[in-house]
Amino acid sequence: MAGLRGGMPSTALILAAGLGTRMRSRLPKALHPIAGRPMVQHLLAAATQVFDRAVVVVGPDMPGLEKAVAPHATVVQAERLGTGHAALQGAGLLEGSGGDVAVLYADNPLITVDTLKRLVAARAQAGLALVAMRPANPGQYGRVITNAAGDVERIVEWADATEAEREVGLCNAGVVCAPAAELFALLRQVRNDNAKGEYYLTDIVALAVAGGKRVVAVESPEAELRGINSRAELAGAEAEAQQAMRAAAMAGGATLIQPESVVLSWDTRIGQDVTIGPNVVFGPGVTVEDGVEIRAFSHLEGCVVKTGAIIGPFARLRPGTVVEQDAHVGNFVELKAAVLGRGAKANHLSYLGDATIGAGANIGAGTITCNYDGVNKHRTVIGEGAFIGSDTALVAPVTIGDRALVAAGSVVVEDVPADAMALARGRQVNKPGRGFKGKPAR
Incomplete structure (x- = not known):
């Protein structure tokens, strides 16, 4: 593969072996999700737009992480002896292999394509380039020490910094880029004689300067470079991602009535003139076409909502659902692996699973498709223009023909022909004198 600058292929080397100890989690840190996707996949998505390939450093016994980053190559860090190691x-x-290598961190998942491109461009003008930031609260970040010309002299970790160095506002984000051969030659010179007894990746900066290499820093906002080492920091990154996605949705022509209450997923697709009410949640895999209204407290995942449809309030669309043009899904209606045809309506208190519902059909309140027999799932087909009365149970597999009418309260276990009416309920029996006459009110 040709390199991005016409030379050898460039590589993103992603460090992802962290255990998530400070998160108090059995899940590897890199697999904790942001906007419905593991943080390492966010980083890979950005890196593969800039670099020709990616290699991920994982810890031992992390099959889930290896699966999550496939098909990218992985190498194992058997002992966790620091970022340099x-x-x-x-x-x-x-x-x-030649070419440049950029070392990135799985727990910096919000770094942007623009920043990575600027990093690559800066490296072309120097021996080594790194990414830095000026956080509002520098805290215990490593400090980037520069000379009068603005070039980087060294990076000092907070634990090893003097009081004067801790006053420096330019902080290390950890990301570096250098030619492959030079990077690994520098890494072999790194020592662990520091407060933590670890091999710091950042020590290669001082070594490069000592070897006569020019080192430059690319500054980017703290919001995209914050490290994630705790549940609180994960929540902060989630908030940053949500804010960016909401802004993008509104810039694209959607109305979010109460933006801060809407939760989006990394792959949510929202068209123009869409109105989204308060407290709507989008799981992964949702596409909403133009002119849709999604009312408050609805939850959508793995579904497609087509032009002009109305969803909610309090509706749930589960994976495999397609709501066709101008269809209505009302309050406390749940669809799973269902197609609700054009102009069809299911307005109240229904469960429609593994179902195909024709155009213009009307589904009465309390209707359920009994799609699971305890072993297998079965499908219900409801024809165009059919009317399903309230409190009907459709025991799948069953087909209701076009324009058929099913009386309220029916339990349908056989197909209903087109244009027919089905009544499937016990005959009403009245017992005189068996009511509450003469009984005291409670």
Whole structure:
């Protein structure tokens, strides 16, 4: 593969071996989700738009992480001895390949394509480039120490910094980019004589400067570079991602009545002139076409809502659902693996699972498709223009013909022909004198 600058292929080397200890989780840190997608996949999505390939450093016994980053190559960091040690694990795959290598962190999932492109461009003008930021609260970030010309002299970790160095506002984001051979040569020189006894990736900066290499920093906003090491920091990153996605939806022509209450997924697709009410949640895999109204407290995942449809309030659309043009899904209606035809209505208190519902059909309140027999799922087909009375149970597999009418309260276990009326309920029996006459009110 040709490199991005016409030379050798460039590589994103992603460090993802962290255990998530501070999150108090058995799940590897890189797999914790933001906007419905593992953070390492967010980073891969950005990196693969800039670099020719990606290699992920994982810890031992992390099959879930290896699966999540496939088909990208992985290498294992058997011992967690610091970021420099982790990056060095990529030497076997990358050292002789030429091209640049950028070392990225799975727990910096919000870094943008623009920042990575600027990093690559900066590296073309220097021996080594890194990404830095000026956080509102520098806290315990490593400090980037520059010279009078603005070039980087070294990075000092907070634990090892003097009081004067801790006053520096320019902080290290951890990301570096250098030619592959030079990067790994520098990593082999890194020592662990520091407060934590670890091999710091950032020590290669001072080593590069000592070797006569020019080192430059690319500044980017804190919001995209914040590290995620705790549940609170994960929540902060989620908030940043949600704010950006809401802004993009509104810029694209959607109205969010109470934006801060709407939860989006990384792959939510929203058309123009869509109105979204308060407290609507989008799980992964949702496409909403133009002119749709989604009313308050609805939950959608893995579904398609077509032009002019109305959803909710308090509706739930589960994976495999398609709501066709101008169809209505009302309050406390749940659809799963169902197609609700054009102009069809299911306005109240219904469950429609594994069902195909024809155009213009009307589904009465309390209707359910009994799609599961305890072993297998079965499908219900409701024809165009059919009317299903309230409190009907359709025991699948069953087909209701076009323009058929099913009387309220029916339990339908056989197909209903087109244009027919089905009554499937016990005959009413009245017992005189058996009511509440003469009984005291409670």
